[in-house]
Amino acid sequence: MTGMTDHVELILDGTKIAWHQDRIDAWERGERIAPITIDMSLTRACNFACHFCYAMLQENERKVIDKKAIFEFLEDCAEIGVKGISLVSDGESTISPVFVDACKYGHELGLSMAVGTNGFVLNRRKLEEVLPSLTYLRVNISAGERKRYAEIMGVKEHWFDRVAENIKAMGEIKREQNLDVTIGMQMVLMPEYHDQIMPLARLGKELRPDYLVIKHCSDDEDGSLGVDYSGYASLYDTLHEAEALSDDTYQVTVKWSKIDTEGTRSYQRCYGAPFMLQMSGSGLVAPCGMLFNERYKKFHIGNITEERFRDIFYSDRYWEVMNYLASPDFNAQKMCGSLCLQHKVNEFLDGYQKGDFELPEMKGEAPMHLNFI
Amino acid sequence: MIPNPDIPEAFAGPVSDRLQHLVHYGPVPETDATVISAEADGMRLSLVLDGENETVADARFTAPADAPEAAILDLLCAHAIGAPVREVIEHGLIFALQALRAPEAPSPVAGILTPRNAGACFKTPLRLIAAIRRETEARFGRHKDTNFFDRPYSETWSKLDKIGKRDLVLPHIDGFKAANGISDDAFELVEIDQYDRLFLVFTDEIPVWDKPVLLMKLERWLRKQTGERIELFTEVVKDANRIRRL
Numbered sequence: 001m002t003g004m005t006d007h008v009e010l011i012l013d014g015t016k017i018a019w020h021q022d023r024i025d026a027w028e029r030g031e032r033i034a035p036i037t038i039d040m041s042l043t044r045a046c047n048f049a050c051h052f053c054y055a056m057l058q059e060n061e062r063k064v065i066d067k068k069a070i071f072e073f074l075e076d077c078a079e080i081g082v083k084g085i086s087l088v089s090d091g092e093s094t095i096s097p098v099f100v101d102a103c104k105y106g107h108e109l110g111l112s113m114a115v116g117t118n119g120f121v122l123n124r125r126k127l128e129e130v131l132p133s134l135t136y137l138r139v140n141i142s143a144g145e146r147k148r149y150a151e152i153m154g155v156k157e158h159w160f161d162r163v164a165e166n167i168k169a170m171g172e173i174k175r176e177q178n179l180d181v182t183i184g185m186q187m188v189l190m191p192e193y194h195d196q197i198m199p200l201a202r203l204g205k206e207l208r209p210d211y212l213v214i215k216h217c218s219d220d221e222d223g224s225l226g227v228d229y230s231g232y233a234s235l236y237d238t239l240h241e242a243e244a245l246s247d248d249t250y251q252v253t254v255k256w257s258k259i260d261t262e263g264t265r266s267y268q269r270c271y272g273a274p275f276m277l278q279m280s281g282s283g284l285v286a287p288c289g290m291l292f293n294e295r296y297k298k299f300h301i302g303n304i305t306e307e308r309f310r311d312i313f314y315s316d317r318y319w320e321v322m323n324y325l326a327s328p329d330f331n332a333q334k335m336c337g338s339l340c341l342q343h344k345v346n347e348f349l350d351g352y353q354k355g356d357f358e359l360p361e362m363k364g365e366a367p368m369h370l371n372f373i
Numbered sequence: 374m375i376p377n378p379d380i381p382e383a384f385a386g387p388v389s390d391r392l393q394h395l396v397h398y399g400p401v402p403e404t405d406a407t408v409i410s411a412e413a414d415g416m417r418l419s420l421v422l423d424g425e426n427e428t429v430a431d432a433r434f435t436a437p438a439d440a441p442e443a444a445i446l447d448l449l450c451a452h453a454i455g456a457p458v459r460e461v462i463e464h465g466l467i468f469a470l471q472a473l474r475a476p477e478a479p480s481p482v483a484g485i486l487t488p489r490n491a492g493a494c495f496k497t498p499l500r501l502i503a504a505i506r507r508e509t510e511a512r513f514g515r516h517k518d519t520n521f522f523d524r525p526y527s528e529t530w531s532k533l534d535k536i537g538k539r540d541l542v543l544p545h546i547d548g549f550k551a552a553n554g555i556s557d558d559a560f561e562l563v564e565i566d567q568y569d570r571l572f573l574v575f576t577d578e579i580p581v582w583d584k585p586v587l588l589m590k591l592e593r594w595l596r597k598q599t600g601e602r603i604e605l606f607t608e609v610v611k612d613a614n615r616i617r618r619l
Contacts, residue, residue, distance in 0.1 A: 026484075027484060028487070028489060029482070029484075029490055030481070030483065030486060030490035031482070031483060032484045033484060044613070044614070045614065046614060046616075046617070047616075048616075049614075049616045049617040050617075053617060056612040056614070057612070058612075059610040059611060059612050059613055060610065061581070062613065154616065154617065264519060265519075266519045266520075268523070269467070271485070274485060293610060294607055294608070294610040295572075295606050295607055295608065295609040295610070297584050297585050297606075297607045298588035298592065298607075300585045301585070302582070317585075319480075319483065319484060319485075320589065321589075322484075322485060323480070323486055324589065326485050326486075327467065327471055327486075328464065328467055328468050328471045329471070329596075329602075333521060333523070334523060335604065353487065354462070354463045355503060355506065
């Protein structure tokens with residue numbers, strides 16, 4: 001299984017790892033490769049209380065990422081060859097005082113910057129300042145109706161109106177300023193939110209972001225969030241109906257490749273983390289968001305509030321942890337939660353490593369958001 | 374001893390040890406069972422399958438008895454017996470690589486170590502596995518389902534109750550503390566849960582950033598001492614965000 005989708009302009013369900021063959025070759029030679037993408041947050045804090053939030057399981061020792069720490073981090077990323085940084089991970093980055101500066105400075109350094117947010121504090125003024133620096137901005141909105149939004153996202157009903165207004169403003173600013181940024185909406189779907197699939201798809205059609213993506217909900221290896229993966233199959237007709245609302249400038253995509261797997265993994269080793277690193281809003285560097293909690297201390301590598309990222313990256317400790325994940329010491333089928341961020345990258349690299357396929361020759365124009373694999 | 378340029382330093386000792394005690398060396402005895410074999414560069418690997426299914430009942434190899442490849446193939450055969458042939462193809466060499474690696478010696482590569490970059494001595498074993506794969510797929514077709522094979526804990530371990538497991542592990546933890554100059558109070562085993570995960574609690578004696586390194590080292594130690602795939606964890610920390618609820 002290559003995990004590659006047909007070459008479409010905007011890949012929302014698949015991996016772009018095969019477009020980075022130079023880095024795969026270096027990895028195969030045993031070189032220390034810089035991550036292509038780093039997913040991180042600027043804070044562990046959040047102003048929402050979403051019912052599905054994986055961040056509830058990711059607590060670790062909190063430190064504050066201040067302007068100095070994030071600027072040095074971004075400089076180190078540019079220096080070692082990181083290509084894209086998505087501010088998503090385990091906190092609401094837009095409420096950090098360094099949010100706007102971090103986006104702008106990363107962009108100035110030549111890094112592709114992206115944001116995942118609940119969209120609540122992003123007013124028009126802030127959006128006008130930050131959108132020119134971003135490759136994409138994606139709003140997490142898991143309901144299309146006020147009452148259900150309040151229930152699922154853990155906030156007051158009228159917050160729905162403000163977020164919807166902000167999404168509308170994002171599209172308007174993009175068109176007014178002729179920006180390259182992609183505006184997205186994301187539904188994290190638990191089977192019990194099924195009643196909100198069509199209202200949200202219709203809301204998107206009205207607000208006019210570039211896309212709505214509907215994805216599974218991840219859970220930890222103990223099933224702490226109680227996601228019923230068998231419950232997705234009964235929603236397929238509704239999900240197809242939502243996709244049918246796509247038009248020329250509004251794409252509704254379901255992450256079928258993950259929803260279809262019912263939470264299982266085809267691989268045992270995790271080769272994806274060196275290509276796609278995750279960091280906590282506490283500044284913690286750990287290979288993957290599922291290993292942020294203090295419980296997984298043995299995988300913790302360093303903290304950018306205490307040490308330069310380039311030193312962490314070049315340390316033997318970083319590579320000891322990455323090698324552990326790639327060795328028989330580790331079995332992702334048993335030791336990890338479900339459907340992590342690196343899942344599609346892992347599928348691809350594991351298949352390639354086992355000899356299931358040769359590296360495909362990538363022809364034609366590269367897809368959008370290439371640096372977010 | 375003159376170092377063999379085909380053997381990276383990290384494998385030299387374990388390879389040499391294994392070559393003294395090869396277990397699976399030799400041709401396959403006469404059998405009516407299905408045998409999948411491959412040959413490359415004058416070496417041969419044979420897997421004898423168990424009746425109708427694809428589980429390996431016996432595994433043998435031939436190779437020059439002093440070649441480093443003999444040590445690799447011997448360990449590959451050891452992993453193969455009792456595993457589905459597919460597991461041997463997908464993970465056999467990774468297990469052999471792991472078993473041959475002296476953890477204190479520098480890795481042959483700076484980044485991620487795999488059989489493909491582990492040195493010249495892995496080239497022929499890789500060819501043999503590729504050939505075994507071709508023959509297996511020709512015989513049984515290509516698998517479309519998922520390989521979930523995983524070596525379980527030993528029968529001895531599984532039969533123990535929590536107290537028995539604790540009694541088995543504690544002397545090794547004490548031995549680790551003694552060997553590394555760590556005081557008795559530095560950390561404590563507080564739980565072995567239903568999935569056999571071991572949970573430790575630290576006191577302030579161990580500096581924060583020494584804990585991850587120590588945990589990994591202790592885990593390696595316990596695995597070596599017990600022969601079980603022990604997993605170490607520290608206590609879970611609950612979400613500090615007061616407006617969220619789980």
